[in-house]
Amino acid sequence: MKHLPVAGKALTVLFTAAFLVACSSSDTKEDEAAAAAAAAAAEARAAEEAAAAEARRGQERLREAAVAVGTVFYFEFDSSALLPEAQQALDAHIALLATNDDKVRLEGHTDERGTREYNLALGERRANAVRDYMTLNGIASYRIETVSYGEEQPVAYGSGESNWSQNRRVELK
Amino acid sequence: MRVLHSIALFFSLCLAASTAHAQLTIEITQGVDNPTAIAVVPFAWQGGGTAPEDIASVVQSDLSRSGQFMPVDRADMLGFPSSQQDVFYRDWRALNTEYLLIGRVSMAGQMRIEYELYDVNRQARVDGGVIEGAPNEARMLAHQVSDKVYEKLTGIPGAFATRLLYVSVTRNPTGKDYYRLTLADSDGARPIVLLESREPVLAPAWSPDGQEIAYVSFETTRPAIYRQNLMTGAREQLTNFQGLNGAPAWSPDGNTLAMVLSKDGSPDIYLMDLASKRLTRVTRHYAIDTEPTWMPDGKSLLFTSDRGGRPQIYRYDLRTGATERVTFEGNYNARARVAQDGRNVVMVTQRSGSFHIAILDLVTNRTTVLTSTQLDESPSIAPNGSMVLYSTKFRERGILAAVSVDGGVKFRLPAREGDVREPAWSPYMFR
Numbered sequence: 201m202k203h204l205p206v207a208g209k210a211l212t213v214l215f216t217a218a219f220l221v222a223c224s225s226s227d228t229k230e231d232e233a234a235a236a237a238a239a240a241a242a243e244a245r246a247a248e249e250a251a252a253a254e255a256r257r258g259q260e261r262l263r264e265a266a267v268a269v270g271t272v273f274y275f276e277f278d279s280s281a282l283l284p285e286a287q288q289a290l291d292a293h294i295a296l297l298a299t300n301d302d303k304v305r306l307e308g309h310t311d312e313r314g315t316r317e318y319n320l321a322l323g324e325r326r327a328n329a330v331r332d333y334m335t336l337n338g339i340a341s342y343r344i345e346t347v348s349y350g351e352e353q354p355v356a357y358g359s360g361e362s363n364w365s366q367n368r369r370v371e372l373k
Numbered sequence: 374m375r376v377l378h379s380i381a382l383f384f385s386l387c388l389a390a391s392t393a394h395a396q397l398t399i400e401i402t403q404g405v406d407n408p409t410a411i412a413v414v415p416f417a418w419q420g421g422g423t424a425p426e427d428i429a430s431v432v433q434s435d436l437s438r439s440g441q442f443m444p445v446d447r448a449d450m451l452g453f454p455s456s457q458q459d460v461f462y463r464d465w466r467a468l469n470t471e472y473l474l475i476g477r478v479s480m481a482g483q484m485r486i487e488y489e490l491y492d493v494n495r496q497a498r499v500d501g502g503v504i505e506g507a508p509n510e511a512r513m514l515a516h517q518v519s520d521k522v523y524e525k526l527t528g529i530p531g532a533f534a535t536r537l538l539y540v541s542v543t544r545n546p547t548g549k550d551y552y553r554l555t556l557a558d559s560d561g562a563r564p565i566v567l568l569e570s571r572e573p574v575l576a577p578a579w580s581p582d583g584q585e586i587a588y589v590s591f592e593t594t595r596p597a598i599y600r601q602n603l604m605t606g607a608r609e610q611l612t613n614f615q616g617l618n619g620a621p622a623w624s625p626d627g628n629t630l631a632m633v634l635s636k637d638g639s640p641d642i643y644l645m646d647l648a649s650k651r652l653t654r655v656t657r658h659y660a661i662d663t664e665p666t667w668m669p670d671g672k673s674l675l676f677t678s679d680r681g682g683r684p685q686i687y688r689y690d691l692r693t694g695a696t697e698r699v700t701f702e703g704n705y706n707a708r709a710r711v712a713q714d715g716r717n718v719v720m721v722t723q724r725s726g727s728f729h730i731a732i733l734d735l736v737t738n739r740t741t742v743l744t745s746t747q748l749d750e751s752p753s754i755a756p757n758g759s760m761v762l763y764s765t766k767f768r769e770r771g772i773l774a775a776v777s778v779d780g781g782v783k784f785r786l787p788a789r790e791g792d793v794r795e796p797a798w799s800p801y802m803f804r
Contacts, residue, residue, distance in 0.1 A: 313728060315708040315721050315750050316575060316795065317620045317633065318677055318684055320596075321640045321661040324617055347595055348617065352573040357544070358769055359748065 255299075262296040269293070271372040273330060274365065277311070280325035282333055290330065293372060294337045301343070305373040306330050308348040309355075311364035316350055323348030330370045396789055397561025397773065403783040404440035409526065411436060411472040412445035412465060416488070417455030420480035425508055428478055428486055431515035432522065434560060435533040439523065439759075440782025445470050457489065457498065465493045472499075474522060484508045488518050490525060500525040512562055517803055532757040535559045536799040538567075538577040538586060539773060543791040551791075554588060556603070559798070561786050567601065575795060580623045583802045587611070587621035587630060598632055600647075611645060622665050622674075631655070631665040631674060642676050642689070655689060656696070664708045669715045675699065677707040686720060686733075700733065702740045708751065709733075712758040717778060719743075719752040719761050730763050732778055743780045753798045754778075762786075764794040 269289035276283070282290070297304070308327030310319040327346035335341045356363035413433040418424035436442040451464040454475050465473050476488035483505045490500040504517045513534055520531030537559055543551040554568040554577060568574055572591035579586055587600050598612040598621050612618040616635030623630055630645045634652075642655040642665045656662040660680035667674055674689045684707045686700040700706035705723030712719070715735070722731040722740070727747040733740045743761065752763040760782070762775045767785060771792030774785045786793075 312748060314684070314705070314723075315664065315677070317663045318661065318679075318707050320617055320619055321633075321635070321663050324635060324640070325661070346616070349573060349591070352575065352591075353550075359766065 259296070259299050262292070262299060265292045266296045273370045273372075275326055275368040275370070277364070277368065278314075278322065280322065280329045282329055286330075287333065290333055291337075294334055294339060297334070297339050297343070303343045303345065304334075305345045305347065307371045307373060308346065308350075309353060309367055309369050309371070310351045311367045312351045312354065312359070313364065314351075316352070320348050320350035323350045326368075326370050330372070396564050397557065397786040397793070398789070399434070399438055399561060399784055399786055401438060401440060401782075401784040403781070404443075405781050408441055408443040409472065410443045410445060410468075410470050411474060411522075411526075412450060412468065412470045413474045414450065414453050414455070414476075415447065416476035416478050416486065417453075418478050420478065424478060425484075426511035426515065428476065428511065428515040428518065429474070431512055431560075432474065432519045435516060435519035435531075436523065438560065438784060440777060440784070441527060460491060462491075462493055462496045472526065476518070480508060484511055484514060486514055486518060488521070490522055512558060513803075516559065520803075529759055530757050530801075532755040532759065532798075532801070533559055534803045535756060535801065536583070537561070537762065538579070538588075538795075538797040538799070539793055540574055540577065540795045541788060541791045541793045542771070553791075556586075567603075576620055577795060577797045578621050578623055579797055579799050581625055581627045581800055583800045585623075586797075587623065589619050589621070598630075600630075611650070616640075617663075620664050622667060624667050625669055625671040631667065633663045633665065642674065655691075666709050666711060668711055669713050675709040675711065675718065677709070686718070699735075700740070706731070710752055710754050712754050712778075713756060714758055717754070717758060719754050719778075721750050721752065730761060730776065732761070741780065743776045743778070744774075744783075746774070749774075751795045753796050755798050756801045762796040762798055764796060 269292045273286035273289060274283065306327040308323030310322050324346065327348055331344045331346050334344060354367040356366040413429045416428045433444045437444050445468050449468055452459065454460045455477050460473065470493050473491040473493055474488060476486060479485045486504045488502060489498055491497065492499045500521065502521055504514050506514045516534035519533040523531035537557050539555055541553045541555060545551060549571040552570045552572065552574040553566050554574050555564045555566050557564040568590065570590060570592050572594065575589050577586055577588040584604055585600060585602050587598060589596050590599055596618045597610050598618050599608055599610050601608045614634050614636040617633055617640050620633045621630050628647055630647055632643055632645060633640050634643050639659050639661065641657060641662050644653045644655055655674065658678065658680050660678055662676055662678045664677040665674050672691055674691065675686055676689065677684050678687050681698065683704045685698055686706050686709045687696050688699050689696050703722050703724060707721050709718050709720045718733040718735060720731055720733065721728055722742060724742060728749055729742045730744045730749045730752045731740050731742045746765045749763050749765045752761050754761050758778060760775050760777050762773060764771055765774050767787065771794045772785055772787045773793050773796050776783050
């Protein structure tokens with residue numbers, strides 16, 4: 201978000217230069233005014249470029265932060281409540297999404313316990329919980345697609361909580 | 374027979390499809406205490422060359438798999454009679470045989486199987502008949518003989534001449550898994566892959582005439598319900614809604630498909646009129662409503678809902694719109710399937726953390742847990758109401774297993790490869 205005020209400053213400089221040009225009444229001062237305008241424009245361009253670079257750096261930092269928190273958010277058994285660590289991780293993705301127009305796909309998954317169709321519904325609840333958190337924090341709902349795979353696509357095969365806990369998840373893609 | 378010919382045609386169209394994958398084998402793990410001893414003598418082949426199929430062997434496996442019969446080993450037989458004058462009761466009594474099945478197979482365009490059933494103790498012929506059909510359907514003709522013999526000796530029509538649908542998954546460690554929807558005979562023989570996909574395939578369901586199936590496929594990267602004709606292979610995508618598109622269930626009259634959609638928010642039950650494709654919403658609840666199944670009279674639906682906090686089975690009356698809770702024992706009862714008698718309901722129940730198959734008698738309201746393994750699901754009941762097929766885990770692999778409705782008979786159908794799940798037992802096809 202830091203780059204926005206910088207861009208604002210650049211615009212202010214540009215408008216000031218234009219105002220000066222418009223206000224110059226004397227022909228003898230035209231050259232001077234033109235030079236000043238050119239200088240102001242150059243300054244504005246430089247400021248714009250600096251702002252863009254800063255914006256790129258800012259976005260890069262956000263992207264790095266989003267990559268660092270990962271794209272998988274875990275859940276408790278038979279629950280679609282977002283855990284605090286999942287919320288923190290999502291905050292990093294939301295900050296990045298606020299700076300671009302990317303669309304995201306949220307894939308909900310469950311562990312193998314319980315019936316397949318019920319688990320499809322549970323997986324959808326989990327994907328929707330993540331979607332709702334994102335929309336509540338300013339990401340337009342049209343940018344988010346949710347799909348539930350239920351228990352069909354485990355990442356950890358085998359039974360037992362150590363496997364099950366890895367499979368109860370929403371993946372952001 | 375019309376169905377038989379059509380299916381034969383379909384099979385010939387499908388011969389190119391892979392058949393080696395997920396072929397099922399059968400391991401009987403528990404039978405009744407005093408099974409009836411029956412000798413199934415090799416049927417005499419009266420055609421040219423060698424017999425295309427060992428009919429008696431198919432019949433013997435069927436009867437053995439039911440858990441109610443103890444077949445006499447062929448090696449112990451003192452002779453292979455194929456007509457009444459060759460039957461010496463004394464020989465069979467010496468082997469403690471109670472019943473004797475003999476037969477003859479001939480070919481005149483059609484395959485013709487004549488069978489005769491004898492009561493060894495009473496020294497009397499008790500049944501006999503002729504089954505005819507296409508030679509490439511020899512195994513299915515043999516299953517029809519099994520159906521007749523089973524009915525004569527137990528009083529319950531056999532359900533051997535039926536088919537199974539199931540889903541198998543082959544894991545691919547370096548990429549996406551392979552999902553296959555397979556059609557096989559009720560003994561797992563002659564598997565035909567109907568659909569192969571890198572995306573999940575689930576919830577196969579039969580039309581009441583056994584000629585069509587419905588299922589869910591993620592092949593578009595989203596779930597959608599498809600309908601497929603087994604005779605022609607013609608396939609139609611029925612739904613493409615935002616959210617869940619799942620759990621298709623054919624109405625007993627074949628005109629309507631119940632399904633689960635979440636397009637209006639939470640998962641609810643809908644009915645699709647198959648002619649007009651018009652949808653009617655059945656349930657309206659913010660909870661999960663899923664897994665619809667029809668009562669045999671078509672007047673009400675059972676479904677799973679967690680509207681009471683935990684998943685339980687409810688009944689929706691299509692005439693009055695009233696909903697009543699059906700299950701009260703245990704904190705997880707789901708995915709009901711109803712026997713043709715409209716009385717026995719099989720379902721998944723959770724007891725002390727494990728998931729088992731249970732049967733609920735709607736008349737007495739008694740629930741009996743039938744299985745003792747831990748991750749049992751997707752029960753499907755035979756059209757004669759005698760056996761329940763379900764999926765479970767055995768040595769860390771998904772396999773199919775079966776249990777009789779009284780819990781007395783159990784067998785497993787492990788696949789040679791991959792995980793097998795979601796069996797769907799066909800309706801009667803040859804009655």
